[in-house]
Amino acid sequence: xxxxxxxxxxxxxxxxxxxxxxxxxxxxxxxxxxxxxxxxxxxxxxxxxxxxxxxxxxxxxxxxxxxxxxxxxxxxxxxxxxxxxxxxxxxxxxxxxxxxxxxxxxxxxxxxxxxxxxxxxxxxxxxxxxxxxxxxxxxxxxxxxxxxxxxxxxxxxxxxxxxxxxxxxxxxxxxxxxxxxxxxxxxxxxxxxxxxxxxxxxxxxxxxxxxxxxxxxxxxxxxxxxxxxxxxxxxxxxxxxxxxxxxxxxxxxxxxxxxxxxxxxxxxxxxx
Amino acid sequence: xxxxxxxxxxxxxxxxxxxxxxxxxxxxxxxxxxxxxxxxxxxxxxxxxxxxxxxxxxxxxxxxxxxxxxxxxxxxxxxxxxxxxxxxxxxxxxxxxxxxxxxxxxxxxxxxxxxxxxxxxxxxxxxxxxxxxxxxxxxxxxxxxxxxxxxxxxxxxxxxxxxxxxxxxxxxxxxxxxxxxxxxxxxxxxxxxxxxxxxxxxxxxxxxxxxxxxxxxxxxxxxxxxxxxxxxxxxxxxxxxxxxxxxxxxxxxxxxxxxxxxxxxxxxxxxx
Numbered sequence: 001x002x003x004x005x006x007x008x009x010x011x012x013x014x015x016x017x018x019x020x021x022x023x024x025x026x027x028x029x030x031x032x033x034x035x036x037x038x039x040x041x042x043x044x045x046x047x048x049x050x051x052x053x054x055x056x057x058x059x060x061x062x063x064x065x066x067x068x069x070x071x072x073x074x075x076x077x078x079x080x081x082x083x084x085x086x087x088x089x090x091x092x093x094x095x096x097x098x099x100x101x102x103x104x105x106x107x108x109x110x111x112x113x114x115x116x117x118x119x120x121x122x123x124x125x126x127x128x129x130x131x132x133x134x135x136x137x138x139x140x141x142x143x144x145x146x147x148x149x150x151x152x153x154x155x156x157x158x159x160x161x162x163x164x165x166x167x168x169x170x171x172x173x174x175x176x177x178x179x180x181x182x183x184x185x186x187x188x189x190x191x192x193x194x195x196x197x198x199x200x201x202x203x204x205x206x207x208x209x210x211x212x213x214x215x216x217x218x219x220x221x222x223x224x225x226x227x228x229x230x231x232x233x234x235x236x237x238x239x240x241x242x243x244x245x246x247x248x249x250x251x252x253x254x255x256x257x258x259x260x261x262x263x264x265x266x267x268x269x270x271x272x
Numbered sequence: 273x274x275x276x277x278x279x280x281x282x283x284x285x286x287x288x289x290x291x292x293x294x295x296x297x298x299x300x301x302x303x304x305x306x307x308x309x310x311x312x313x314x315x316x317x318x319x320x321x322x323x324x325x326x327x328x329x330x331x332x333x334x335x336x337x338x339x340x341x342x343x344x345x346x347x348x349x350x351x352x353x354x355x356x357x358x359x360x361x362x363x364x365x366x367x368x369x370x371x372x373x374x375x376x377x378x379x380x381x382x383x384x385x386x387x388x389x390x391x392x393x394x395x396x397x398x399x400x401x402x403x404x405x406x407x408x409x410x411x412x413x414x415x416x417x418x419x420x421x422x423x424x425x426x427x428x429x430x431x432x433x434x435x436x437x438x439x440x441x442x443x444x445x446x447x448x449x450x451x452x453x454x455x456x457x458x459x460x461x462x463x464x465x466x467x468x469x470x471x472x473x474x475x476x477x478x479x480x481x482x483x484x485x486x487x488x489x490x491x492x493x494x495x496x497x498x499x500x501x502x503x504x505x506x507x508x509x510x511x512x513x514x515x516x517x518x519x520x521x522x523x524x525x526x527x528x529x530x531x532x533x534x535x536x537x538x539x540x541x542x543x544x
Contacts, residue, residue, distance in 0.1 A: 042325050043315060050518050053314050152424040163439055170435070246322045271543055 008034040009224070010071025012061050015044035016250060017151070017194035018077030019257035021100065024197075024221030025075070026237065032228050033235040036069040037077075039254075040270070042245035045151065046080040047122030054124070058085035059092045060270045061244075066093045068268075069240070075224060076100065079121055079192050079216065083130035100194070103223040104216030105134035108190050111214050112140060116184040118175055118211070119144040121192030122151065131192055143184060144192075145175040154195040155253070164199060168206045176208070191215045198256065241265040280306040281496070282343025284333050287316035288522060289423070289466035290349030291529035293372065296493030297347070298509065304500050305507040308341040309349075311526075312542070314517035317423065318352040319394030326396070330357035331364045332542045333516075338365045340540075341512070347496060348372065351393055351464050351488065355402035372466070375495040376488030377406035380462050383486050384412060388456040390447055390483070391416040392475075393464030394423065403464055415456060416464075417447040426467040427525070436471060440478045448480070463487045470528065513537040 009032050011022050022037055040046075040061045046054045058081040065071040074097045076082045076089060082099030090097045108117045119131045123146040135142040150171075153164045179186050189211050191197065197217050204213050239262075243250045247265040254262040281304050283294050294309055312318075312333045318326045330353040337343040346369045348354045348361060354371030362369045380389045391403045395418040407414040422443075425436045451458050461483050463469065469489055476485050511534075515522045519537040526534040 042321060044320070048316070048518070048521070049314060053517050148428055149421070149424050149430075152421050156420055158421075163435060163442070166438075167435055245325050246320070249320070 007032065007072035008036050008070055010062070010065030010069060010074045011035055011037045011077050012058070012065060012074065012081070013037075013039050013078040013194065014046040014057075014081065015039050015041050016254050016257050019254055019262075020194045020197045021075060021077035021217040021220055022239075023257065023259045024217045025224055028221040028225040030221070030225045030228060032073075034238045036065055036071055036240045036242065038065055038069075038242045038268070039244070039250060041243045041250060042270075045122070046078065047124045047148070047151070049124065051084045051128070054081060055085040055088040059088050062089045062093050062097070064242075064268065064270060066095055069242070071095065074098070075220065077194060077217070077220070079125045079194060080128075083125045083128035098220065098223060100216040100220045101130050101134050103219040104190055104192060104214070105131065105138055105140070106223070107214050107216075107219035108135060108140060108188050109138040111212050112188040114185040114187045115140050116179070116186040117142050117188045117190055118179060118186045119190045119192045120147045120150075120171065120175070120196070122146060123148050125192055131190065141184065143175065143179050143182070143186070145171060145178075147171045147193075150199065151193065151195045154198050157256070159198045160202065165202050165206070168199065168202055172203075172206050187211055189213050191217075194257075239263070242268045244268055244270055279304065279344035280308050280342055282334075282337030282341060282346045283307055283309045283349050284330070284337060284346065284353070285309075285311050285350040285466065286318040286329075286353065287311050287313050288526050288529050291526055291534075292466045292469045293347060293349035293489045293492055294511075295529065295531045296489045297496055300493040300497040302493070302497045302500060304345075306510045308337055308343055308512045308514065310337055310341075310540070311513075311515045311522060313515045313522060314542075317394070318350060319396045319420070319423070321396065323356045323400070326353060327357040327360040331360050334361045334365050334369070336514075336540065336542060338367055341514070343367065346370070347492065349466060349489070349492070351397045351466060355397045355400035370492065370495060372488040372492045373402050373406050373464075375491040376462055376464060376486070377403065377410055377412070378495070379486050379488075379491035380407060380412060380460050381410040383484050384460040386457045386459045387411065388413050388415075388451070388458040389460045389462055390414075390451060390458045391462045391464045392419045392422075392443065392447070392468070394418060395420050397464055403462065413456065415447065415451050415454070415458070417443060417450075419443045419465075422471065423465065423467045426470050429528070431470045432474065437474050437478070440471065440474050444475075444478050459483055461485050463489075466529075511535070514540045516540055516542055
C-alpha cells in the first residue's frame with residue numbers, strides 16, 4: 001500500500017460545510033498529504049432535493065475528483081449525499097468511497113450506553129432514514145429530527161447569537177419531548193450535518209447533562225486516519241479547492257468552516 | 273390584441289415563492305385565464321448563486337415555458353432572476369417578459385413622499401443593486417438589506433413564530449439605524465422577495481409608524497392586469513404547475529404560497 005501513500009484524497013460536498021470534515025481530516029494527523037476538495041456550490045443545497053437529483057449531481061462531482069483530479073480515495077463530506085447517493089457514487093467510480101453516515105453511527109455505538117441515540121440533520125438526511133438504518137445495524141435505537149434553520153443561521157454567521165441559541169433550544173426541546181414520549185433514554189446526540197460543528201458549543205450548552213454530543217465530521221476523519229495509519233508521508237500538505245459557482249464566496253466563507261483561509265479556489269463547470 | 277386574449281401567461285420562479293405572485297395575479301382579476309407556472313426547484317435557491325449561473329438556469333426555464341407550454345407572456349416571479357437575468361431572458365425568448373423589480377420600483381414611486389425607500393431581499397438581489405438602480409431611475413434613494421434567514425423561516429412554516437418576529441426586529445433595527453446614520457427619512461419599505469408576503473403581518477407590526485410596506489408581488493400583478501385590462505375572457509381559469517424536482521414537496525408546500533391547493537404538479541427535466 002505504501003506505493004499509494006502519496007495519492008490524493010478527494011473530498012466532496014454540496015457546498016462549504018464539508019470543509020469541517022477536511023478540517024477534521026487535517027487535524028487527525030492523516031499521513032495522506034494531498035487533498036482535492038470540490039464544493040458543488042452551483043447546485044447547493046442538496047438537503048431540499050430528491051434522491052434522483054442528488055445522486056445525479058453527486059456522481060458528476062465524484063467522477064470529476066477521480067477522473068480529473070486523480071483522487072484515489074473519496075470522502076463524501078456531505079450527509080445528504082452520503083445518505084442518498086453513496087451507492088450510486090460507489091457504483092460510478094473505481095476507487096474506495098467513504099461517506100459520513102457509517103463513521104457517525106460507529107462513533108455513536110462507541111459512545112452510547114443506553115443504546116438510544118438522537119440525530120439532528122437536514123430535512124433530506126432525516127427523510128432518508130439513513131442514520132436510523134446505520135444505527136439500527138449497530139443495535140442502536142435512533143430518533144431523528146430535521147433542523148432546517150441551523151444551516152442558514154451558520155451561513156449568516158450567527159454562530160454564537162442569542163437567536164441561534166433559542167432556535168437550538170426549541171428544536172432540542174421538541175426532540176427530547178418526543179424521545180421521552182416514546183420511552184427512549186437517549187445519552188448521545190449525533191450531529192448529522194457538516195455545518196453543525198460551528199455551533200457545537202451552543203448545542204453542548206443546550207443538551208441536558210448526561211447526553212454526549214458527537215460529530216460525524218470528526219468520526220469520519222478518525223475513520224480515514226485509521227485506514228491509512230500504516231502509511232508514512234513526509235510531504236508537505238497540498239490542498240486544492242474547486243467549486244462549481246461563486247469562488248469568491250467560497251474563498252470568503254470557506255475559512256469559517258476550514259478554520260483557516262482556503263487560498264485560491266478554481267471554478268469548474270460540471271454540466272455545461 | 274383580442275385574438276391573443278386566451279393565451280397563456282408563463283410564470284417562472286426558482287421555487288415556490290413565486291406562487292405569491294401567481295396568487296396576486298389571480299386576485300387582480302386579470303382577464304387572462306391560462307397560467308403555466310414553472311418552479312426550478314432542482315436548482316433552488318438562486319439567491320446564493322452567481323449571475324452567470326442564474327442566467328443560464330433562468331433562460332432554460334423561460335424557454336421551457338415559451339417553447340413547450342406556449343406561453344405568450346412571461347412573468348419572472350423571482351426577484352433574484354429578475355435582478356440578474358432579465359436581460360438574458362428577454363434576449364432568449366420571442367415574447368414580452370416582465371420581472372418583479374420594475375413594478376416594485378414603480379409602486380414605491382407612487383407610495384413614497386420623502387423619496388427614501390428601504391428594500392429587504394435575498395443576498396443575491398441586494399448584491400445586484402437592481403432595486404437601487406430601478407428606484408434611482410424614478411428619482412428615489414434606496415437603502416437595501418439582505419435578510420437571508422427570512423426565506424428559511426417561511427419555509428419552516430414559522431410565519432407567526434416569536435423567533436421570526438425577533439429576527440425581523442433585528443434586521444429592521446439594523447436597517448433603520450443605517451438609514452438614520454446616513455440622513456435618510458424613509459417612508460416606504462419594499463418587500464423584494466416573493467417569500468416575504470407570508471410574513472407581511474409581522475413585518476408591518478415591526479416597522480415604525482409612518483413607514484408603509486409595499487410588495488413587489490402585488491405590484492407585479494397590478495402591472496400585468498393593467499397591461500391586459502382591455503381584454504375579455506369568459507373562460508374558466510386554468511392553472512398548470514411544473515417543477516424540476518420534488519413535485520410532492522411542491523404540492524405540499526405550494527399551497528401556503530398560492531393560498532389554495534396547487535393540485536397535481538408535473539416533473540420536468542431541464543438539463544438531463
